[in-house]
Amino acid sequence: xxxxxxxxxxxxxxxxxxxxxxxxxxxxxxxxxxxxxxxxxxxxxxxxxxxxxxxxxxxxxxxxxxxxxxxxxxxxxxxxxxxxxxxxxxxxxxxxxxxxxxxxxxxxxxxxxxxxxxxxxxxxxxxxxxxxxxxxxxxxxxxxxxxxxxxxxxxxxxxxxxxxxxxxxxxxxxxxxxxxxxxxxxxxxxxxxxxxxxxxxxxxxxxxxxxxxxxxxxxxxxxxxxxxxxxxxxxxxxxxxxxxxxxxxxxxxxxxxxxxxxxxxxxxxxxxxxxxxxxxxxxxxxxxxxxxxxxxxxxxxxxxxxxx
Numbered sequence: 001x002x003x004x005x006x007x008x009x010x011x012x013x014x015x016x017x018x019x020x021x022x023x024x025x026x027x028x029x030x031x032x033x034x035x036x037x038x039x040x041x042x043x044x045x046x047x048x049x050x051x052x053x054x055x056x057x058x059x060x061x062x063x064x065x066x067x068x069x070x071x072x073x074x075x076x077x078x079x080x081x082x083x084x085x086x087x088x089x090x091x092x093x094x095x096x097x098x099x100x101x102x103x104x105x106x107x108x109x110x111x112x113x114x115x116x117x118x119x120x121x122x123x124x125x126x127x128x129x130x131x132x133x134x135x136x137x138x139x140x141x142x143x144x145x146x147x148x149x150x151x152x153x154x155x156x157x158x159x160x161x162x163x164x165x166x167x168x169x170x171x172x173x174x175x176x177x178x179x180x181x182x183x184x185x186x187x188x189x190x191x192x193x194x195x196x197x198x199x200x201x202x203x204x205x206x207x208x209x210x211x212x213x214x215x216x217x218x219x220x221x222x223x224x225x226x227x228x229x230x231x232x233x234x235x236x237x238x239x240x241x242x243x244x245x246x247x248x249x250x251x252x253x254x255x256x257x258x259x260x261x262x263x264x265x266x267x268x269x270x271x272x273x274x275x276x277x278x279x280x281x282x283x284x285x286x287x288x289x290x291x292x293x294x295x296x297x298x299x300x301x302x303x304x305x306x307x308x
Contacts (some may be wrong), residue, residue, distance in 0.1 A: 010253040017217050018039035032059040033066065035135050035152040043159050044129075048123035054114040054154050056135045060104035064137050064150075067103045069115055070094040073155050078189065078234040080225075084132055085155075090229060091131035093158055096120060110198045118158075126161030127195035128229050157226065159196050166257055167194035171232060175250050175265035180275050184267055186252040192227040200225050200256040202237045204253040209266060216241070227256075 003128040006106055034057040058064050073093030087094075100115040115131065136151040152200040175228065190200050206216040210248045216239045227233045237252065251264045270278070 003285065024047040032207045033057070033064070033137060033150045033152050034059055035133075035154050038065040039155040039157065041159075044118065044120050044161075046120055046124050046126075046161055048120055050118040050120070051115060052118075053115045054133055054135070055113050056106070056152075057111035058109060061108050062107055062142060063107050065105050066135055067138055068099045068101075068116075069134045069136070070097055071132045071153075073132045075228055075231050075233070078232050080233055082132075085298060090128055090130055090202055092124070093118065093133045093156065096132065097133075111234055120160065124160055126297070127159075128164070128197050129156075129158040129160055130197070130228060131156045131158075148153070157197055164196040165194040166196055166198050168227065168256055168259075170200060170254060170259070170261050173252065173254060173261060173263045174248060175252060175267060177264055177265060178268050179271070180270060180272050182269070183238040183240045184242045184248065184250060184269060185236055185238045186235050186250065186263075187234065188254045188261075189232060190227055190254070190256060192229050193230040194214055195229050196227050197228050198233060200227055200233070200254065200258055202235055202255075203253045204237050204239060205253075206253045207249045209249050212249075242269055245269060245274070 036055050036057075039054070040054075042050065042052070056066060058066075072087050072094055074083040074086045074088070075081065076086075076118065092230060096119050098119075099116050100117070101112075104112070106112060114135070132155050133155040134153050136149060136152060139147070169191050171191050172187070173189075175189040176185070184206060186202075188200075188202060192198065194277040196239060202225070203219045205214065207214045207221070210278075218237075223237050225233060225234070225235050235254075246269050248267045248269065250263065250267050251262060254261045254263075
């Protein structure tokens with residue numbers, strides 16, 4: 001394997017390892033497992049029990065074994081790359097959950113509801129608790145000695161007690177006035193200073209500047225992102241069908257808790273080649289202005305010298 005093939009393989013492997021729980025289905029060499037729902041929000045009371053279930057499905061033509069487990073759920077950075085290893089006060093729920101059927105076998109294309117029970121300690125403080133319910137196939141031998149493990153996850157958002165604190169603030173909101181190529185993109189950053197998660201709803205309304213005609217409005221299907229307590233989330237919204245050239249009026253609306261923020265601006269969209277041409281022309285004009293100014297100063301200096 002040459003160096004370029006090795007590098008490509010390493011990049012693909014890192015991508016799969018990082019994001020295998022970000023989608024409901026993950027497949028490797030024909031071993032495919034699915035779980036639903038992919039996320040679930042529940043309300044719990046200290047000292048009580050709660051029972052629910054997730055559904056797992058075998059999408060293969062052969063039977064597979066499965067195993068259920070739990071991992072904490074947090075965000076590793078403002079871009080919300082998932083963190084399934086960090087344990088803190090918001091991930092204690094992983095110690096309270098038991099499965100009625102923690103392992104078993106699924107026949108081809110069959111599904112099964114896996115019940116789980118949450119026993120909430122009586123002395124737990126009010127606030128949020130977060131975990132990922134994992135369904136995975138144990139190590140199997142397929143095509144010789146190759147070991148394959150397929151994993152999927154369902155994120156559990158739990159609010160404990162009635163004295164939760166929902167607090168947050170808008171850190172920043174940006175509409176870049178000049179954007180190279182498609183899509184038109186806006187950004188906002190929201191900070192959660194409370195002790196439970198909340199959802200941030202972002203909508204975009206885009207119109208042609210010259211005609212006023214609306215070309216994009218996602219208010220019927222807005223972008224909704226969850227922000228965990230004691231964390232900050234960077235959110236990017238985009239219009240993926242943006243033409244390569246145009247001038248648009250853009251309005252971004254950010255809503256969370258009881259707060260709503262509107263930001264409007266004019267966006268010029270320009271393809272990269274035209275941007276380079278414009279930049280070259282501007283640089284050439286600046287160069288000519290400086291060149292002429294220097295020549296003018298030199299000529300004036302010569303005239304003064306000749307007069308003396």
